[in-house]
Amino acid sequence: MDLDLTPEEAHFQSELRAWLKTNVPARGRGGTREPAGGERLRRMKAWQRKLHAAGFVGIGWPPEYGGRGASLMEQTILGEELARARAPGLVGTMGIQMVGPTLMRWGSEVQKRLLLPRILNADDVWCQGYSEPGAGSDLASLQTRAVRIDDAYVVSGQKIWTSNAQIADWMFCLVRSDPDAPKHRGISYLLIDMKSPGITVRPLVQMTGDAGFNEVFFDDVRVPAENLVGPAGEGWKVANTTLAHERNMLGSTTQTQLLFDGVLRLAQRTRRSEQPLVRQRLAGLKIQVEALRWNAYRNLSSALRGRPAGIEASITKLATTELNHEIARTALELLGMLGPLYRGSRHLEDDGLWPYQFMFSLGMIIGGGTSQIQKNIIAQRGLGLPRAV
């Protein structure tokens, strides 16, 4: 048991902290509406480029692709410090966390050479084309067709809940390339240029009022065959490399700690923290936050020791998203009638953070594998219970 950073890690941390202190742009806390379209995209790209120029984007990537081959520990430090500094998220996250590592593992030399260098500097923004109206939790039943005609796949069908499709240059997409194969087998992983003729993007407004995700329609879209990643029909396997990444992305405990700090400050400001019942609830939340924090260190140590991953990601995803929602719900209850006040209202507390978080965190409980799917995984892969019929 040793909780100290090595001198190198400590140096990296202090260097990073110093940089973030002077460079993180001011922004709302999630309660104010984000500026729309072009202006938002410009700002987000500028932030990622600034961070990249300082050497803090995709640090886990190998140097040959523009990263610094940073250790898992350094990547963790980066994540924690970015969250602590309340830095904006990166517009290129899907590229950095999902498609980049997938291409490194499965991509052709041409794909790697042309696409990887454009990810870290936000020259290309990526979106993920997985879910469909009929394929949510049961992702493998997806129906978007890709028919091979000569040197191209012709894609038709529909994707949904596609974050950032309205601004993306590229989509990594799961398509059914062989309708006769068993459902996990007939799937291929395609890279689709979002400017291709036949693509229509229709924004969906979320319950928060933001237009974050979209429906994407494909009407005989021609995708060059060299945009296939991995072997045809092996897309499910290719995608699974990145699904594990997604679960980690959703499980940051620093965000949860900050959220808890927020509800605590709210309780103290309103003097509700003097009430025994409120103290019980706050302490209960704090205990859960701390348990997840130490559990994250435990999982990290296990990974650093090279032990194979089990169901930790599912437990973390389940517990963290549920706890975030509970924290927001507690804050709303502390606010009483002020709780539901939203954007633009007078008397708004914390810039409208809490009703926003209450809604947003519910989205996180559903996205990336619902809580119920995580429980299936824990029961079947973790505890060895038989597949439900």
Next chain:
Amino acid sequence: MDFSLSEEQEQLRDSARELLARECPMERVRKIAAEAAGHDAGLWRTFGEAGWLGILVPEALGGAGLGLLDAAVLLHELGRVVAPGPFLASSVAAVVALREGGSRAQQEEWLPRLAAGDAIATLALYEGAEARLEGAALRDRAARRAGGFLLDGAKLFVEYGQLADLVLAAFRTARPKAGGDFDGVSLFAVPGGARGLKKEPLVSVDETRRSAELRFRGLALPREALLLGARGSDSARALRRALDACAVGIAAESLGGAERALERAVEYVKVREQFGRPVGSFQAVQHMAAEAAARIEPARALVWYAAWAFDARPKEAPLAASMAKAACCDVYRFVARSAVEMYGGVGFTWENDMHFYLKRSLVNAAAFGDSDWHRERVAELSRF
């Protein structure tokens, strides 16, 4: 950074699990639970020979000289088999109190014997049903008299008080100060056979963990019986340290119990069939089990942290101990009842082992401060 058990700690865990599977199977637990004393001297000797009883005793005094994290590893295994016996009272509570508050003579007299299993010690604290573990609840006084003290009062819920060769009894020697924790409370080393000490067993649902009511009637003690504490003024701090160690110990034990109860229930639902298939293939059952597993794992990290902090970061230890105690005892109750439900009707029978886990979870939740009290302490120590 390395937040994981050391190789030695993993070995300790594995060898303890092996030894307990051999020496403390459920048939033996049932037999001990059915006996009047609820204690098996043979099993206790086995624990002593394995070096467990002195795990927290300094090497110079015949112990292993290890830390609370090592003890927590052991308690986790003891919890898995609902092991009966005064391990927590004697090898954790009393050893820590003596280590931190005892005079050299007291340590030399008692610690080697406790480590060897030749003597059993316990802590006498409670005067009422207090779920709050605070000095303000303690009123029984030790009166000073020439050359020593006179103890009068009654102490409840003294773990294995009937058997104890040494009772570390908390009596008030000065008025309580506002917010002064156990200030004004002193610990006294009372021989189990002292004149003026009467013991009466208490009957609880958990027959694997016994306790007694101890009555002190004009019990005379020499001045040397007082535990002076690290600061030499009183033993309040030693008492608090012992109670924090117990909180962590109970947390570890609860987690072990929860883990094992879930394992056994999962094994059962894999083979129990209804509607033509294993009930473990139903999502309602799977989600109950998954929820239990998802609550156990983060709680485990808290126990490690709290046990480690007890030795390595004493300033963080009280907060960490309270977090671990509340979290693990709540998890244990939740998991134990889920496990009973997973067994269905069979789980409600005496023949089935689940009731041992359920009952222990109940006792652990109440002992050494309940979850509400520990949460309030978390709030206070975090300056909410």
